[in-house]
Amino acid sequence: MAEKKKVTFYLGTGRRKTAVARVRVSEGKGTITINERPLEDYFSEEKDRGAVAAPLIVTDQLTRVDVIVRVTGGGITGQADAIKQGLARAVKTMFSPKNEQKAVTRNHVTMIKGYKAQVKEGPKPASDPNAAPVVVPAAGAVPVMAIPDDPAAGMVKKLRDSGFLTRDSRMKERKKYGLRGARRGTQFSKR
Secondary structure, X not given: OOOOOOEEEEEEEEEEOOEEEEEEEEEOOOOEEEOOEEHHHHOOOHHHHHHHHHHHHHOOOOOOEEEEEEEEOOOXXXXXXXXXXXXXXXXXXXXXXXXXXXXXXXOOXXXXXXXXXXXXXXXXXXXXXXXXXXXXXXXXOOOOOOOOOOHHHHHHHHXXXXXXXXXXXXXXXXXXXXXXXXXXXXXXOOO
């Protein structure tokens, strides 16, 4: 009997208007499948294909990961933007530290979600003998920024600076009573 290969998926959810995309990312050769169809078949316009692949291009992961997407609701552009956000979140989870991941394993498949644990901190004592002394730079000195050694922090910074992790909250405004649409009224009649 052939032994099953263990697969690890990193999960991310993206939303835009009324579209919701559930994204699974695993290490692979760079295939992108949306609703069981290849990317080129699902999105006919180049701008939508570019939007979907943008988080992978920014983080240089286009040929290193396989992407499986389930997307529902909305229109074509809304779905593309939802996939973009979900893919960025999944890549962020892939490179986040283990204490920010939650894993579930079933039948040789491991699903990993990203989460941020809320830590309650109590009041700090006024004087801690083990605390490191605070260094204040001299007047006129230029402060030096510390560059993180962790490559994952660089990936998350690239995704955040590109705006892929931020939810676009613009939605269609609801129709109001007494009006023909959200804001349009009826045509004025003099008589």
